[in-house]
Amino acid sequence: xxxxxxxxxxxxxxxxxxxxxxxxxxxxxxxxxxxxxxxxxxxxxxxxxxxxxxxxxxxxxxxxxxxxxxxxxxxxxxxxxxxxxxxxxxxxxxxxxxxxxxxxxxxxxxxxxxxxxx
Numbered sequence: 001x002x003x004x005x006x007x008x009x010x011x012x013x014x015x016x017x018x019x020x021x022x023x024x025x026x027x028x029x030x031x032x033x034x035x036x037x038x039x040x041x042x043x044x045x046x047x048x049x050x051x052x053x054x055x056x057x058x059x060x061x062x063x064x065x066x067x068x069x070x071x072x073x074x075x076x077x078x079x080x081x082x083x084x085x086x087x088x089x090x091x092x093x094x095x096x097x098x099x100x101x102x103x104x105x106x107x108x109x110x111x112x113x114x115x116x117x118x
Contacts, residue, residue, distance in 0.1 A: 010054035030057035043106040055096040
């Protein structure tokens with residue numbers, strides 16, 4: 001299992017907002033998800049995997065914040081806030097993909113499916 005403290009400190013570095021503590025559960029779930037994808041127990045100490053989990057937490061956090069803002073605007077009919085979550089989310093997803101590629105030898109790819117051939 002990845003060290004949650006390390007993942008969360010890297011997440012705070014990426015996120016850099018005052019409400020970061022609110023998203024500790026998101027970082028915890030991301031650390032568990034990345035831990036479940038690790039191929040070898042020897043790679044658990046790799047800092048790259050901690051960065052991957054933090055990047056995943058950043059993506060999920062920005063998705064949550066974008067949905068919150070959209071729901072708030074729908075209810076109040078107010079004008080959009082200054083935050084441009086689509087651009088921030090695109091950057092966060094790209095960061096996640098880059099760390100995932102970096103860790104490709106240490107994690108399993110969940111998208112691979114065996115097909116039955118006859």
